[in-house]
Amino acid sequence: MIILKNVSKRLGDFSLKNINISIDNNEYFVILGPTGTGKTVILEIIAGMYKPDIGEVWINERNVSAEYPESRRIGFVYQDYMLFPHLNVRENINFALKLKKTPRNIMKDKLEQMASLLDIERILDRYPSTLSGGEQQRVAIARALVTDPEVLLLDEPLSALDPRSKELFQQELKSIHQEIKTTTIHITHDFNEALVLADRMGIMHNGEIVQIGTPKEVFQKPQSQFVAEFVGMENIYDGEIIAERGEQYVRIASQYLRVVSSLGGKVRVAIRPEDIIITRGKFCSSAQNTLTASIIEIIPRGSFYKVVLDAGITMTAVVTGQALEELNLEPGQSVWAVFKTTAVHVFK
Amino acid sequence: MKLSHRFALRSKLPQAKKFLLLNNRFFQGLIVFIILLLFIFVFSALFNIVWKGIAELAQSIASQEIQFAIRLSLFTSITSTLICIFFALPVAYGLERFNIPGKKLISVILDIPISLPPLVCGVALLLLFGTTEFGTLLAKHGIKFIFSVNGIILAQFFIITPYMIRVLKSTIADINPRLEFVARTLGCSQWQAFCKITLPLAKNGIIAGLVISWARAIGEFGCALMVAGATRMVTETLPVALYLNMAIGDLEMAMASATCLIIISLISLFIFEMVGVRHIPASRIN
Numbered sequence: 153m154i155i156l157k158n159v160s161k162r163l164g165d166f167s168l169k170n171i172n173i174s175i176d177n178n179e180y181f182v183i184l185g186p187t188g189t190g191k192t193v194i195l196e197i198i199a200g201m202y203k204p205d206i207g208e209v210w211i212n213e214r215n216v217s218a219e220y221p222e223s224r225r226i227g228f229v230y231q232d233y234m235l236f237p238h239l240n241v242r243e244n245i246n247f248a249l250k251l252k253k254t255p256r257n258i259m260k261d262k263l264e265q266m267a268s269l270l271d272i273e274r275i276l277d278r279y280p281s282t283l284s285g286g287e288q289q290r291v292a293i294a295r296a297l298v299t300d301p302e303v304l305l306l307d308e309p310l311s312a313l314d315p316r317s318k319e320l321f322q323q324e325l326k327s328i329h330q331e332i333k334t335t336t337i338h339i340t341h342d343f344n345e346a347l348v349l350a351d352r353m354g355i356m357h358n359g360e361i362v363q364i365g366t367p368k369e370v371f372q373k374p375q376s377q378f379v380a381e382f383v384g385m386e387n388i389y390d391g392e393i394i395a396e397r398g399e400q401y402v403r404i405a406s407q408y409l410r411v412v413s414s415l416g417g418k419v420r421v422a423i424r425p426e427d428i429i430i431t432r433g434k435f436c437s438s439a440q441n442t443l444t445a446s447i448i449e450i451i452p453r454g455s456f457y458k459v460v461l462d463a464g465i466t467m468t469a470v471v472t473g474q475a476l477e478e479l480n481l482e483p484g485q486s487v488w489a490v491f492k493t494t495a496v497h498v499f500k
Numbered sequence: 501m502k503l504s505h506r507f508a509l510r511s512k513l514p515q516a517k518k519f520l521l522l523n524n525r526f527f528q529g530l531i532v533f534i535i536l537l538l539f540i541f542v543f544s545a546l547f548n549i550v551w552k553g554i555a556e557l558a559q560s561i562a563s564q565e566i567q568f569a570i571r572l573s574l575f576t577s578i579t580s581t582l583i584c585i586f587f588a589l590p591v592a593y594g595l596e597r598f599n600i601p602g603k604k605l606i607s608v609i610l611d612i613p614i615s616l617p618p619l620v621c622g623v624a625l626l627l628l629f630g631t632t633e634f635g636t637l638l639a640k641h642g643i644k645f646i647f648s649v650n651g652i653i654l655a656q657f658f659i660i661t662p663y664m665i666r667v668l669k670s671t672i673a674d675i676n677p678r679l680e681f682v683a684r685t686l687g688c689s690q691w692q693a694f695c696k697i698t699l700p701l702a703k704n705g706i707i708a709g710l711v712i713s714w715a716r717a718i719g720e721f722g723c724a725l726m727v728a729g730a731t732r733m734v735t736e737t738l739p740v741a742l743y744l745n746m747a748i749g750d751l752e753m754a755m756a757s758a759t760c761l762i763i764i765s766l767i768s769l770f771i772f773e774m775v776g777v778r779h780i781p782a783s784r785i786n
C-alpha cells in the first residue's frame with residue numbers, strides 16, 4: 153500500500169499542493185493530467201529524489217519520507233528510459249543484482265525470466281544506443297522489475313512510441329501487470345491510455361489531484377469542469393437545480409432538463425456527446441429528456457460525425473456515418489435530441 | 501539540363517544577381533585568405549624553431565642540463581596534475597550537482613587564476629607561503645615551497661586547477677543526473693552511483709582534462725618563476741632552461757628546450773583529439 157499524506161512541494165515556479173493518494177497493493181494506478189502539472193515530481197517524491205516540504209510518504213506501513221532512494225525498494229522507469237549507456241542490455245538488467253552480490257545462478261535465472269517476460273532475449277548483448285525506443289522501454293522495465301520492487305513507477309512510458317507500438321505495448325503492460333502484480337503507478341497525459349490500463353486513476357490539474365476514481369467513474373461523473381473537458385465532455389453549461397412537483401430539473405438558459413442529483417442551487421452541467429441520440433420522430437419516455445433542435449453544422453471526424461445542434465442551448469452529439477445516411481441529416485433540419493436523465497452530469 | 505542551356509540561363513540573370521554572385525565569391529575568398537594568412541604565420545613561427553632546433557637537438561638533449569630540465573618538468577607536471585585531479589573532480593562534481601549555498605560565488609573565485617597573469621598568481625603564492633605565519637609554520641615543519649621544487653608543483657597546481665575544474669564541470673553537466681538517480685533506485689548509495697555511473701561516463705572528459713592540464717603545467721613559467729625562482733640545475737624546468745639559455749645567448753640550448761616543449765604540446769593535442777572530446781569549456785553547443 154502506497155500512501156501520500158498531505159504532500160506539498162515547491163520547485164522553482166512550480167508547486168505540488170496537498171496531494172493525498174492511497175494506492176492498494178497490486179493496484180494499477182494512473183495519474184492523468186496535462187503536461188507540466190507536476191506528475192513526474194510526484195513519482196520523484198515517492199522514489200526519494202525530492203523530499204516533500206510538508207507531508208509523508210508511506211510504502212507498505214513504512215514511513216519512508218526520510219529514507220534514501222536506495223532503501224525504498226522502488227522500480228523507476230523514466231520517459232526517456234535512462235538506460236546506462238556504457239553498459240549493454242544484460243549488464244543494465246543485472247546492475248542491481250550485481251550490486252547485491254546475488255549468486256551467479258540466481259542472477260542467470262532472474263535475467264532469463266525478465267528477458268522472456270519482456271521478450272528481449274535477442275538483444276541482451278547490445279548497447280542502449282543501438283536499440284529502438286520500444287526495445288529501450290522493455291529493457292528499462294526489465295531493469296526495474298528484476299529487483300522485485302514493492303512499487304513500480306512508470307513516467308509516461310508510452311509517450312515516445314509510435315501509435316501502433318503504443319497500443320501493443322499498452323496491452324503488454326496490462327498482461328505483465330496481471331502476471332507479476334507489482335503495485336504500479338503510471339503517469340500519462342493520454343486519457344485513452346488511462347482507460348485501458350488503470351484500476352483507478354487520479355486527475356491532476358495545476359499541482360493538485362482534482363479527482364480520484366475508477367476510469368468509469370471519472371469518465372461518467374467528472375466532478376469539475378476541468379475533468380469534464382479533459383475526459384472529452386463537450387456540452388458543459390451553467391445551470392441551476394430546481395425541484396417542481398416532486399421532479400428534479402436543471403435549468404440551463406431557457407431549457408429545463410430532467411436530472412438526478414443531490415446538489416442544489418447553481419451548478420455546472422455536462423453531457424457527453426455520445427450520450428445524445430438524434431431522431432427524426434419524437435418518442436416519449438418519462439425517464440428521458442427530449443428536446444426539439446435544429447442542426448447547425450455537421451463536422452466529419454474520421455469514423456464518426458459531430459452534429460452541432462441548437463436546442464435553445466448549443467449541443468454537440470456524435471453519430472456514425474451509417475446513422476447520418478439513414479437519417480439523412482443535413483444542416484437546417486429539425487430533429488429531436490434524446491438523452492437519459494442519468495446522462496446529465498451535475499457538479500459544482 | 502544541357503550545358504549550353506545552362507549558360508543561356510546564366511547570361512540571362514539580372515544584373516543585380518550577377519553582382520550578388522560576385523559578392524559571395526569575394527566573401528568566401530576573403531575568409532579563406534584570412535585563414536591561410538593566420539595559418540602561415542603560426543606554422544612558420546613554430547616550424548622555424550623546430551627546423552633549426554632539430555639539427556642540434558640530439559646533442560643538446562645529451563647535455564646534463566637539458567636532461568635535468570626534462571626530468572624535472574616531467575616530475576613536477578605529473579605530480580601537480582595528479583594532485584589537481586584529486587581536488588578538481590570532487591569540486592567539479594559538487595559545484596555541478598549539489599545545492600551548496602554561495603555556489604556561484606565559489607565558482608567565480610575558483611576561476612580567477614585563469615584570468616590573472618601568472619606573475620600575479622606567483623606573487624600571491626610567494627606572499628602567502630613566504631611572509632604569513634601559515635607559510636613559516638609549514639616551512640618550520642620541513643614543508644618548504646619558496647625557491648624549491650615543491651614551489652614549482654604548487655605554482656603549477658594553482659594555475660591548472662581552474663582549467664581542470666572547467667573541463668570536468670562541463671563533462672559532468674552533460675551527464676543526466678537522472679542516470680545516477682535510477683542507479684540509486686536500483687540500490688546504489690550516492691558514492692556507488694558516482695563510481696559506477698558518472699565516473700565511467702565522464703572518462704573521456706577526465707582524460708581530456710588531465711591532458712590539457714598536464715600540458716599547461718609543463719609550460720608553466722611565470723608563476724613558478726615567482727615562487728621557485730630560476731636556479732640552474734635546481735629549479736630548472738624546460739621553460740626555465742629556455743629562459744636562462746636565451747638570457748646568456750646560448751641559442752642551441754634554448755631552441756632544444758623550445759623544441760621539447762613543442763613536441764610535448766603536439767603529443768597532448770593529439771591525445772586530446774584522439775579521445776574525441778568535444779566538452780572543451782565554452783563549446784557546449786555540441
